[in-house]
Amino acid sequence: MPYVVTQSCCADASCVVACPVNCIHPAPGEPGFAEAEQLYVDPESCVDCGACTTACPVGALVPHTLLTPEQEPFLATNRDYYTVHPHSDRAPLAIVAPQRRLRRPGPFRVAVVGAGPAGLYTADELLKHPEISVDVLDRLLTPYGLVRAGVAPDHQHTKQVTDLFAAIEEQPGFRYRLGVDVGRTMSHDDLRAQYDAVVHAVGASGAKRLGIEGEDLPGSVSATELTGWYNGRPECQDLLVPLDRERAVVVGTGNVALDVARLLTIDPDELATTSIARLPETALGRSAVREVVVLGRRGPEHAAFTVPELIGLRGLVARGALRVVVDTGGRPLDPADPKSALLADLAELSRVGDRPPRTLVVRFHTTPTRVLGTERVEGLEVTRDGVSEVLAAGLVVRSVGFKGAPVPGLPFDDATGTVPHEAGRVEPGTYVVGWIKRGPRGFIGTNKSDAAETVSAILDDLDAGLPAPDAVPGPLPGVIGLEGWRAIDAEERRRGAAQGRTRATIVDLDELRRIAEEAEHRTPATRPTRRPALRRRRS
Missing domain, CATH: 3.50.50.60 (FAD/NAD(P)-binding domain)
Structure with a gap:
């Protein structure tokens, strides 16, 4: 058994796609994937190539020879899964669907409200399309939602998924607008007037x-x-x-x-x-x-x-x-x-x-x-x-x-704590993803397949022709952008290293703003943007 999954899985299925012999199950589309507590490596099929360890955003896959005594029970868990669910009929290849392309030239602007895993996976899916740029908004001054504020601090391996989020932030067309409380600072209608589409990824905060x-x-x-x-x-x-x-x-x-x-x-x-x-x-x-x-x-x-x-x-x-x-x-x-x-x-x-x-x-x-x-x-x-x-x-x-709270300007089902939708579409131009869409269930990576479904609905509507926004998103006072967040992150890591810890979390709001504002004043706006495209006329 060359490799073993050693923790609650983030379930974003990156390892499944990376595996050249399709030995990690249950895979997306297979029975049980959405409910799986973790994934399992087939000991009979694994060829010990290590591709899964490179792909895993939380470092959950470990060679069986490097298991610690605390991790050894995962050997039996892995073995027992394949005793009950043999996969000898699986084709030895992970199938990756061809990348969809938009039929309309754009450019398009999309606002994602919520900088947690659901929002960032959504941004990642949208940014696969060069016609689309994404602004990720959050009422907090720092991103990553419950990965930052909910995962226990002694579970640093789970928090490693933030490395994946940092890679998403690097993509052309990505922008943060942190410190914007949608519903108070600005309304949903304000966003709809400035963006081609608005996606609410606000989770279940109650x-x-x-x-x-x-x-x-x-x-x-x-x-x-x-x-x-x-x-x-x-x-x-x-x-x-x-x-x-x-x-x-x-x-x-x-x-x-x-x-x-x-x-x-x-x-x-x-x-x-x-x-x-x-x-x-x-x-x-x-x-x-x-x-x-x-x-x-x-x-x-x-x-x-x-x-x-x-x-x-x-x-x-x-x-x-x-x-x-x-x-x-x-x-x-x-x-x-x-x-x-x-x-x-x-x-x-x-x-x-x-x-x-x-x-x-x-x-x-x-x-x-x-x-x-x-x-x-x-x-x-x-x-x-x-x-x-x-x-x-x-x-x-x-x-x-947890329970979701109503989103001002959107319908709400109080019984489920979710916004009613069809495959993530509330109405053309307005969408939901994550816990406000499906309720508080699933793991971090569950948001990846959930985001793909919502983004598919967005692409359908962009191809069909959504009304163009009336205005361009303008500056907002006190908003923290990507460079500001990078400065906060770097300072927390620097202080943590000085104390022999992973990071020293800054809890003072004024200090967070000061660090961010100093960085953004020092750094010119040189981030790469999407290549300009002809703007379509309002439908």
Whole structure:
């Protein structure tokens, strides 16, 4: 087995296209690709060429001879997939469809609202067409969305996808307009008057609520707020995160819930080389939390966390950094279920050796009913099998999912938290992509195929003839462009290197603006642009 996928996959399928013998599955178009937690390398077909490692934007593919002890369980995961899903009938070639070309000459300008993975993959697809230039707008002063503000700082391998985003930014015709709050600074109609097409890639910024008494008490926070806090999102730095009690509770059993639980229980020394923001790092270093309880309403077979995330947790347990307790209320774990089997392994491994100073309890079949306290969180009332009890805790984290918010000027389905559309088209000239299109599901790379679908609708409408915009996008005060972002990125990396970490995230908005503005004043506007083309008349 020459190569193995060793983490939750970004699922952008770059490795599938790069593989010359079609040995990575499930591939786009195959059953299960959209839902796959990761991809798998066929040990019988792999020719050990290494093309997949070059293509992978997050460095997930590793030769089997270089697996660390923590990564070795991925060997069995990979083998088991091909036991259940043999692919001997696959043609030994990854088929790449011919690049589509526009029939109309352009030039065309497209605005993409949202600089997260969905927005940048959309920009990448659009910029394959030399007739199109793209402005990517975001209300924040820095791009990359949840990759920057949501991925746990100790998961630097996942954050490596930003190298791919940096390559997208290098393309002719790409421009940032960061610090523009569409809906406040300017409206959707303003954008439609300035661009041939507008794509909303605004994600699902809202956090779902528990709907129980007391969840607004100080010390009850959403996972969205908490991840923004420890990742250095400026508006989250004043978040009240009480860490003065021995127990915290995380409600939810997804990957984000495990991320939060791990960050609250991890040895602070393990964060010293990461991109964690300084204030949260200091707070976690002084934390009194010694136990985090992760609550799931249903059993482990229904948990949303992935097998790769559990394998990563196993690595912490194997080296004695953490103890995991699995509480099913007396129900047996199903050895045929991969998640249950891994949880059983984690629990058994935790019984070996000295007891670590911190414990993570994964408790299933438990429903939260009330957050307790008067001036702050003091505990959480829960029920299981009709029996009520109280878990004393100083912090309760709600990690039960995201929900999209209405986009001013667009229709909205409150039940799904999405904008109604057909293959990404809201109406000719207006489009959606990412979580605001499909809901909060999928992985980082899921946005690649999602963007391709939306861009196909845009190209159809450009070919059919969209009305030309009335105006050219003009300057906006306080907007940060690509050179400004590059300066911020370089300064964060420089400061991080001086401290022996990957980056030192800057959280002060005024400082971010100063760094960006100084760079943009120094740098003349010399970025390559699209070759001019004859402008068509208004339809």
